[in-house]
Amino acid sequence: MEGEIIMSREQLNLLLEIMEVSFVLDETALYLNIHPNDERALRLHNDAASQYAQLMDMYQARYGLLRNEGISRFPWSYIDDPWPWDVNFNNF
Amino acid sequence: MWIYEKKLQYPIRVDTTNPRLAAMIIEQFGGADGELSAGLRYLSQRWSMDNKRVVATLNDIGTEELAHWEMIGTLVYKLTKDATVEEIKGTPFEAHYVNHGMGLYPHNAAGVPWTATFFNVKGDPVADLHEDMAAEEKARATYEWLINISDDPGVTDTLRFLREREIVHFQRFGEALRIVQEDMNCNKYY
Amino acid sequence: MKNMDEISRNMELARAYVPFQIMNQVFNQKEALRRGTLFPELYKPYTPNCRDENGRRNYYE
Secondary structure: OOOOOOOOHHHHHHHHHHHHHHHHHHHHHHHHHHOOOOHHHHHHHHHHHHHHHHHHHHHHHHHOOOOOOOOOOOOOOOOOOOOHHHOOOOOO | OOOOOOOOOOOOOOOOOOHHHHHHHOHHHHOOOOHHHHHHHHHHHHHHOOOHHHHHHHHHHHHHHHHHHHHHHHHHHHHHOOOOHHHHOOOOHHHHHHHHOOOOOOEOOOOOEOOHHHOOOOOOHHHHHHHHHHHHHHHHHHHHHHHHHOOOHHHHHHHHHHHHHHHHHHHHHHHHHHHHHHHHHHHHOO | OOOHHHHHHHOOOOOOOOOOOOOOOOOOHHHHHHHOOOOHHHOOOOOHHHEOOOOOEOOOO
16 A cells, blocks of 8 residues: 555554553543542552553653654654554554 | 544554445544534533533543544545545545545535534533433444444444444443432432 | 442432443453453443344344
8 A cells, every 4th residue: 555654563562552551541531530439440540540651651752752742852753654544553 | 621642542444445335434424423423512511511520521521532533534534545536436435525535524424514403502411411322322323334334344343342432421421410310309408 | 439329219200310330340451442341341242133134123032
């Protein structure tokens, strides 16, 4: 396919892990919004949240920004390919 | 306010070039029971809810729906980006192409453009939460019809994910309604 | 934690009630993303076999 951006296996795996932890956080947040006093849920959420922060720092330092508020190397990495709709997950 | 993260919520695989399927998938991009309607419906309703748990629920589910809108756009994009004009001709996507080229525009599978009349904000928490629960069931049913007509396994996999999200959202809106009802009961005694 | 289902004993007419979920087990992160939910009790996959050739659901099977 023309113009296809190929990501390294390492970058794709790290991105997938970020997506997994991010999804856990999506679910725990929706649950906690209704059940704010569920201690187990809150612990699960907070554990995932610190894991998420670490993974994001690692990814952004190695592969460029995923959020435009982050710290970038030169030149500004936020604009770099691939944008999310161009990532090829077909071998995942 | 909104923060954007350069990633999809789900890893989308599209196995074929398929403009015909794309023209059907676009129903969830710009249709009445699609993700854009859902996102704007819930985000608009936030301002007239009293209970903080309910506001948070509308806020976060509304935000998630915008991420789903991005996923649907991505499905349409991946299904058509390598399509030749010959492959587009004779499919329902040809009608989209003559107006929008290979661009993405929010309309439904029949070509009706997206409109705010696709949703309502009544300003009444009970009515609005029932609208939201109905919306989730309609979206869930639409995903089932789309799964029935999809002949691309990667697309079907993404549709199944999105359908499951509607079930979870229905549960949360149902719980939000219980909370609103509980508040109404408490108020009776003052 | 307050038992949020005390209200179920006081159900009123002309109201809809969805039971509150209480978090129990969770899928691991890989499974959760694949299935579309963290919670096994909310996982309700679509089985097209429960529909006839015209796409109508067989409710009474």
